[in-house]
Amino acid sequence: MPEQHTEIPDNTAVRVALWRALHIEADPPPHVLTDEVGLRLADPGDDWRRRPDMEPRSTARYRAGVVARARFVEDLVMEQAARGVGQYVILGAGLDTFAQRRPDVAGRLRVFEVDQPATQEWKRGRLEALGLGVPDRLRLVPVDFEAGDSWPDRLAGAGFDPGRPAVVASTGVSMYLTEEANAATLRQVASLAPGTTLAMTFQAPLDHVVEEDRLARQAAQDGARTSGTPFISFFTPPQMLAMARDAGFSEVRHVSADVLNDRYFTGRTDGLHTSNAEEFLVATV
Numbered sequence: 001m002p003e004q005h006t007e008i009p010d011n012t013a014v015r016v017a018l019w020r021a022l023h024i025e026a027d028p029p030p031h032v033l034t035d036e037v038g039l040r041l042a043d044p045g046d047d048w049r050r051r052p053d054m055e056p057r058s059t060a061r062y063r064a065g066v067v068a069r070a071r072f073v074e075d076l077v078m079e080q081a082a083r084g085v086g087q088y089v090i091l092g093a094g095l096d097t098f099a100q101r102r103p104d105v106a107g108r109l110r111v112f113e114v115d116q117p118a119t120q121e122w123k124r125g126r127l128e129a130l131g132l133g134v135p136d137r138l139r140l141v142p143v144d145f146e147a148g149d150s151w152p153d154r155l156a157g158a159g160f161d162p163g164r165p166a167v168v169a170s171t172g173v174s175m176y177l178t179e180e181a182n183a184a185t186l187r188q189v190a191s192l193a194p195g196t197t198l199a200m201t202f203q204a205p206l207d208h209v210v211e212e213d214r215l216a217r218q219a220a221q222d223g224a225r226t227s228g229t230p231f232i233s234f235f236t237p238p239q240m241l242a243m244a245r246d247a248g249f250s251e252v253r254h255v256s257a258d259v260l261n262d263r264y265f266t267g268r269t270d271g272l273h274t275s276n277a278e279e280f281l282v283a284t285v
Helices: 011-026 037-042 060-082 117-129 151-157 179-190 211-226 237-247 257-264
Strands: 087-091 110-115 138-142 167-170 197-203 251-255 278-284
Touching (some): 060 167, 110 151, 138 151, 179 197
Parallel strands (some): 087 110, 110 138
Antiparallel strands (some): 197 278
């Protein structure tokens, strides 16, 4: 019998996994992302759909944003893998399920999931309990950020080759970090091998969010503060691009919500689309 783990991931990681599952149940096809593994990992109980943050209409923009950002990163990983990039690093992995859902791509990569030690221990236990296990191509990399652990050092210890290019993804993380911590992350990724690509989401200041989404965004900020994980950092696209250039990236670009909507939500009859509250930086070393 696998060892039982009582630690659970943070509420944000669970919410993201449940929104991805809700996309399949509440939104008609075509689905931007099909992820049923995350729900099995989270194991939230039969009443999870009754949670206030799972109400289909009021959470539609958040749900759309979560599936769009995951799909965008996966498309980028597939594009880079086709070019011969063999390493994929997920910072703040939470309940990411790429390695389980896309063995066709993950089998050609070494996937490194970086997160807090308790979360990684919990996830390993859940994967074993579900009979999925942790294949050699997947490395769960525990990093105690509060204790000052260096994630690049921990990555190297887990088999990451800093001399070879990688795709590095950081989604839904930057707003919880200080500006200094975000700048440090950018510098660390920019120090990796030439050809490395970073895909990183960032939250816009409230006055840059389209008016129809401001109340929902303010509610999200208030909820995050109440739960003890307040939003700390907000960036306009020019600010984020400037930070990436200062960090040492050779090429930087802003991927807007309009681009994501055109790519993943065009032609839908239900009006599902994402908000400009969260957008992407894509930067290349």
